[in-house]
Amino acid sequence: KTQVEQSPQSLVVRQGENCVLQCNYSVTPDNHLRWFKQDTGKGLVSLTVLVHENDKTSNGRYSATLDKDAKHSTLHITATLLDDTATYICVVGDRGSALGRLHFGAGTQLIVIP
Amino acid sequence: EAAVTQSPRNKVTVTGGNVTLSCRQTNSHNYMYWYRQDTGHGLRLIHYSYGAGNLQIGDVPDGYKATRTTQEDFFLLLELASPSQTSLYFCASSDGTGGASAETLYFGSGTRLTVL
Numbered sequence: 549k550t551q552v553e554q555s556p557q558s559l560v561v562r563q564g565e566n567c568v569l570q571c572n573y574s575v576t577p578d579n580h581l582r583w584f585k586q587d588t589g590k591g592l593v594s595l596t597v598l599v600h601e602n603d604k605t606s607n608g609r610y611s612a613t614l615d616k617d618a619k620h621s622t623l624h625i626t627a628t629l630l631d632d633t634a635t636y637i638c639v640v641g642d643r644g645s646a647l648g649r650l651h652f653g654a655g656t657q658l659i660v661i662p
Numbered sequence: 663e664a665a666v667t668q669s670p671r672n673k674v675t676v677t678g679g680n681v682t683l684s685c686r687q688t689n690s691h692n693y694m695y696w697y698r699q700d701t702g703h704g705l706r707l708i709h710y711s712y713g714a715g716n717l718q719i720g721d722v723p724d725g726y727k728a729t730r731t732t733q734e735d736f737f738l739l740l741e742l743a744s745p746s747q748t749s750l751y752f753c754a755s756s757d758g759t760g761g762a763s764a765e766t767l768y769f770g771s772g773t774r775l776t777v778l
Contacts, residue, residue, distance in 0.1 A: 646693040
């Protein structure tokens with residue numbers, strides 16, 4: 549059973565617009581949550597990691613929130629650029645050590661058009 | 663700069679073929695992982711390792727072997743490749759926090775394997 553669900557599956561926005569990506573999960577325990585960006589045919593690059601209840605992070609035009617009670621996270625991208633075209637993957641870790649498992653969502657494919 | 667390097671970048675083989683995928687990390691990380699990525703699925707863990715000589719079974723290990731020869735090098739072996747193993751394979755390294763800390767989980771660029 550998929551424990552990390554991302555929505556939407558795909559999204560098309562115009563350059564300069566803002567967008568919000570959603571991640572809902574059922575992983576227990578939920579030690580931390582990380583958002584990755586994956587360019588087509590490339591590896592995953594970490595954008596941010598959230599650890600605590602109601603954590604909020606910011607990394608340039610990317611900002612993220614985590615609600616552990618609701619088991620829900622959002623990734624906001626402000627003023628999108630063409631280079632933001634990629635797949636964004638939500639990952640939930642069930643422990644704060646390498647003994648834990650990472651649970652990967654299938655990703656949201658974002659396409660930014662001129 | 664932290665790095666995980668995979669080779670080859672692309673590989674085509676036939677059913678029953680013998681394939682070795684290579685991964686090297688220069689992060690001084692103890693933990694290394696092999697994942698496969700298929701359309702519509704999240705990454706799935708094949709094998710992982712705590713250090714040189716150590717091997718642990720992941721979630722989808724059938725048909726795969728792995729070997730960790732040094733702290734830096736982790737190999738994935740497909741001794742009798744099947745079409746179901748056509749996939750994009752990623753190697754990753756971690757410092758032991760399992761990615762719970764910022765900037766402690768690094769992925770390679772992937773190896774695309776096609777089994778005909």
